[in-house]
Amino acid sequence: MSLLQPRPRSGPLGRVNPVAKLGAGLLIAFPLILSVDWVSAVTALILEVPLMLLAGLRWREFWVRTAPVWIAAPLTGVTIALYGEASGQVHFQWLFVHISDGSLSLAMAAVFRIIAIALPGVALFATVDPTDLADGLSQRVRLPARFVLGALGGLRLVGLLVDDWRELELARRARGVADTGRLRRLGGMAFALIVLAIRRGSTLATSMEARGFGAPTPRTWARVSPWTWREWTLLLAGAAISSTAVAVAVATGSWNLILGDGA
Structure with a gap:
């Protein structure tokens, strides 16, 4: 670890x-x-x-x-x-x-x-x-569950950005386009990473809404914050x-x- x-x-x-x-x-x-x-x-x-x-x-x-x-x-x-x-x-x-x-x-x-x-x-x-x-902020501080859970979902996806960057770098090297023009390569990879992040964020938002996140009814929690x-x-x-x-x-x-x- x-x-x-x-x-x-x-x-x-x-x-x-x-x-x-x-x-x-x-x-x-x-x-x-x-x-x-x-x-x-x-x-x-x-x-x-x-x-x-x-x-x-x-x-x-x-x-x-x-x-x-x-x-x-x-x-x-x-x-x-x-x-x-x-x-x-x-x-x-x-x-x-x-x-x-x-x-x-x-x-x-x-x-x-x-x-x-x-x-x-x-x-x-x-x-x-x-x-x-996130459980404590929602249950004890009474922060809006939609905001807290959305931030939690985004935080959980931060680690994926590192994996995406590594995969993009390996894919570009496999195609032979990562050997020259380092600054230009960084700009292209950053733009591709932003596109992947937006797509993943949209998918996450759709999945959360499909599961009732953001509904006006009171939420239930899988774990009680002691x-x-x-x-x-x-x-x-x-x-x-x-x-x-x-x-x-x-x-x-x-x-x-x-x-x-x-x-």
Whole structure:
């Protein structure tokens, strides 16, 4: 099984409703988005460690899945440190580059914020099955079933696009038209892939309507989306992490609301 595919649900958080995982991630991210300070981000990151340990990911899988986060966060910090608004003592200046105390502090806050927001989302959603998420969004959040199931059907077909691209490439090589003109070949294959996707989407839409999708009558569900004390516990944990991070930042005087005068 690929490390980039959802794993079988394991670990204490593996069988928690995906809607609760989504809600916990949003509760953690909300205060981190509102403030530009490193104290709240570091506090939230420390408190998130138990959640990531309970997610049931192996260490190698964890690092593979979170590799984009570890790459994007430092690059963002370097960019802000070089080109952020200069304030305080300026350590280096050249053309548009200004490295100052203010830009370095903002860069550090941005790095920790990105990591604190992204890591729990990756860890919690590593074991989420798209069908379970669709069931939860429809049954618990009460989103329109037609929209949710249509998105689920489209998501299930994403993997077929890779197979279609591979088959198109092999077919063109078999006909001897894939050896020259790489840019022209990519354009032709992309157009052919779009045509295949439209045809498959039309077939899927017709099949779904033939099975009663979009009918005005109430739907029945093959699987009930559970909601027990585990889901409430995870939501309370997310709220506790965010509130504690805000409290620590306010107590230390580092809370810097983006919409405030100190932003």
